[in-house]
Amino acid sequence: MSSLSSLHSRLSNLNSQKSILEDKLRIQRKRKDEIVSIINNMNDVSDDNYEDVNKYLKKTTDALDDGIKGNSNIRSIISDMPADKEKYAGGDTNIGLALDNLKTELSQTESRITVLSNDLTSVRSQIISTEHAIAEERRRLAEKAKSDNERK
Numbered sequence: 001m002s003s004l005s006s007l008h009s010r011l012s013n014l015n016s017q018k019s020i021l022e023d024k025l026r027i028q029r030k031r032k033d034e035i036v037s038i039i040n041n042m043n044d045v046s047d048d049n050y051e052d053v054n055k056y057l058k059k060t061t062d063a064l065d066d067g068i069k070g071n072s073n074i075r076s077i078i079s080d081m082p083a084d085k086e087k088y089a090g091g092d093t094n095i096g097l098a099l100d101n102l103k104t105e106l107s108q109t110e111s112r113i114t115v116l117s118n119d120l121t122s123v124r125s126q127i128i129s130t131e132h133a134i135a136e137e138r139r140r141l142a143e144k145a146k147s148d149n150e151r152k
Helices: 002-067 072-084 093-151
Strands: none
Touching: 002 093
16 A cells, blocks of 8 residues: 555655646746737837938928039038938847847747656656556556455
């Protein structure tokens, strides 16, 4: 009976481990989704804002060009203005650095998810093995009890 008791104890511990791993995995998957969302939002908002600024710059440049024709100094200023356009998210140093940090965090989170998934697969396999061992031990004990009763 001691063997069956220890198998049940092992099964209980494995089920506890499984529950803990599932919780950790759920947290990491949620974290991954949040990081991806932040990255997407940063790109969308930044690019939209830059696009608005650049459209305004283009309109201003066109209006200036239409309003003042023939002045070589103005033409020189107008030709230099497109070089001062706002950069998109990837071109902005601070936003680029923030995106790089988020991508690093995303990669680390994905690695943690992989490790937790592998650990969970291993624990599930151990649970199945332990359940089979419990069933086998019960059969063995039943056969032993039957054999003992037949001898009496």
